[in-house]
Amino acid sequence: MTDQATVRTPMDDLVQPFQIEASRLRGRMVRLGPELDDILNRHAYPEPVARFLAETLALAVLLSSMLKYEGVFTLQTKGDGPISLMVADVTSVGDLRAYAQFDEEALRKAGDDVDIAPAPALLGKGYIAFTVDQGADTDRYQGIVELSGKTLADCVQHYFRQSEQIDTGVTVGVGRDEAGGWRAGAIMMQRLPPDQGPAAVLASDTEDDWRRAMVMLTSVTTEELLNPELGASTLLYRLFHEDGVRVWPPQALRFGCRCSRERVETMLASLPREEVQDLKVDGVVEVVCQFCSTAYRFDDAELERVYGGV
Ligand SMILES: [Zn+2]
Numbered sequence: 001m002t003d004q005a006t007v008r009t010p011m012d013d014l015v016q017p018f019q020i021e022a023s024r025l026r027g028r029m030v031r032l033g034p035e036l037d038d039i040l041n042r043h044a045y046p047e048p049v050a051r052f053l054a055e056t057l058a059l060a061v062l063l064s065s066m067l068k069y070e071g072v073f074t075l076q077t078k079g080d081g082p083i084s085l086m087v088a089d090v091t092s093v094g095d096l097r098a099y100a101q102f103d104e105e106a107l108r109k110a111g112d113d114v115d116i117a118p119a120p121a122l123l124g125k126g127y128i129a130f131t132v133d134q135g136a137d138t139d140r141y142q143g144i145v146e147l148s149g150k151t152l153a154d155c156v157q158h159y160f161r162q163s164e165q166i167d168t169g170v171t172v173g174v175g176r177d178e179a180g181g182w183r184a185g186a187i188m189m190q191r192l193p194p195d196q197g198p199a200a201v202l203a204s205d206t207e208d209d210w211r212r213a214m215v216m217l218t219s220v221t222t223e224e225l226l227n228p229e230l231g232a233s234t235l236l237y238r239l240f241h242e243d244g245v246r247v248w249p250p251q252a253l254r255f256g257c258r259c260s261r262e263r264v265e266t267m268l269a270s271l272p273r274e275e276v277q278d279l280k281v282d283g284v285v286e287v288v289c290q291f292c293s294t295a296y297r298f299d300d301a302e303l304e305r306v307y308g309g310v
Contacts, residue, residue, distance in 0.1 A: 014250040015065045015094075016232040021244030023209045027189040029232045030061040030253075031225075037181040038255045039098055042293045048114050049102050050182065052122055053086055054174045055152050057098045058186040060088035061253060062170070063130060063156070066190065069141075071134035079126025079147055082106035086123075089291070095256025097291040117150040128155050153186075160190070167191040169214050173222035185225030187236075189213055209243065216240060257292035264296045265306050273307050 012033040019026045036057065040050045056075060064073035070092050077086045088098040113121035125147065132141040145159040153170040160168035172186040191210050216239045224235055233247045264287045268276055279285045285298045298306065 011231055012228050013253045014232065015061050015253060016236065016250040017065065017248040018233075018236050018240075019246050019248075020209065020213060020240055021246055023243065024192040024206055025189055025209060025213050026192060027187060027236075028062050028065045029187045029236060030058050030065075030185065031228070031232050032058060032061070032182075032184040032253065033177075033228055034181065035096065035253060035255050036184055039096060040182050043099065045100060045102075046104070046107060048107065048110075048118075048122060049083060049100050051174050052083060052118065052152070053088070053098050053100045054182055054184045055172050055186075056086045057088045057096060058172055058174070058184040059152055059156055059170070059188075060090050060098075061096070062186055062188040064090040064092075065251070066188070067132065069132045069134055071132060071138075074129075074131045074133070076129045076131070077123055077126065077147065077152070078129070079123035081120070081122050081124025081126070082110050083122045087291075090253075091256065094251050094253045095258075096253055097255065097257045099290045119147060119149060119151050119155060123147055128152075128159065130159075156188075166193065167210060169217045171217050171220055171225070173220075173225035175222060175226050177226075177228075183226045183228070185222075187217060187220060187225070189217060212243065213240070255292075257289060257294070259289040259292060259294060261296050268298070268303075268306050269308075273303075276303065 012031055013035040014031055016029045016031070018029065032054070036054055039057070040054065045053065056077065060073065060075035063075060067073065073090045075088045078084065083100055083102045085101040086098070088096070090096055110121045127144055127146050129142060129144040143159060143163055145155070145163055147155050148158050149155050151172070153172050156170055157168050160166045168188065168190050170186065170188045172184070174182070174184045177183055191206065220239065224230060232250065236245050236247055268285075268287070276285055283299060285303065287296045288294070
C-alpha cells in the first residue's frame with residue numbers, strides 16, 4: 001500500500017483507484033458525502049428516488065474512472081417504471097450532477113417491491129446507457145444494455161459481461177449519516193482481459209485470485225462503505241492486504257453544474273419568440289435547470305434583449 005500521499009488527500013467525496021499486486025485485478029472505490037448531500041438537496045425527491053439516484057451517481061463515478069477521457073461521462077437509465085429517467089454526469093475533473101424524473105402515484109404503488117428488487121420495481125423495463133462526450137469534433141462513445149437484475153449494480157455487471165466480456169464485481173451502499181446527510185460508497189473490481197495484465201501473471205491461476213476478490217467484495221458492509229472515519233485506502237488494505245493492494249492517489253469529487261444564464265439565453269434564442277412568450281407566468285419566463293434547480297428568470301426587457309431588440 002502507498003503511503004504518505006493518502007494522508008493529505010481528501011477523506012470524503014473521492015474516487016480511489018487501486019490494483020491487486022501481481023494480478024490482473026484492478027478496482028475503484030468511490031465515497032460520497034457532503035457533495036452528494038448537496039446534489040440531492042437541490043431536489044425534493046421522495047426517499048426511494050433520492051436513494052436510487054445516489055446509487056446511480058456512485059456507479060457513474062466508478063464507471064467513468066475506469067475510462068480515460070476528457071469531457072463528460074453520462075450514465076442514464078430509461079424505463080417504464082415509476083422512475084422514468086435518471087441522469088448522472090461526471091466530468092474528467094470530478095464535477096458531479098444528477099437528476100431524476102418520476103411519477104409520484106406509480107412510486108406509491110411500487111410499495112414493498114422496492115426493497116426486494118429495486119431496479120425492476122422502480123425502473124421497470126428499459127435500458128441503461130453510458131455516454132462519453134469529449135467535445136464537438138470527437139466521437140461519442142456509447143454503451144447501452146437492457147435493464148436486467150435486481151439492482152443497478154447487477155445491471156452494470158450484466159453490461160460488462162455481455163458487451164465488453166470483462167468480469168466485473170460491484171458493491172454499492174447508500175444511507176444517511178447521524179445528521180441526516182446522504183452518503184454513498186461503492187467498490188468496483190474488474191479482471192482485465194488476458195492480454196492486458198503483467199506478463200508474469202498470465203501463467204498463474206487468476207481464477208483463484210478473482211474468486212477470492214469477489215468473496216472479499218461481498219464481505220464489505222454498508223457501514224464500512226459509508227463510514228467517513230474509515231479511509232478508503234484503509235478499507236481496501238483491510239480487505240485485500242493478503243494479496244497485496246496498491247492504491248493510487250484519489251481524485252476529489254464535487255458538485256458542479258454547467259448551466260449558466262448565457263446558455264439558457266442561447267437556448268431561448270433558438271426557439272420561436274411566440275412560444276417563449278407563451279411560457280410567461282406573472283410576466284416572467286422562468287427556466288429551471290433540471291440538474292441543479294437554479295431558476296433563470298426573464299422579464300419583458302430581458303426577453304427583448306435575448307431576441308436582439310433594443
Ligand atoms: Zn444547473
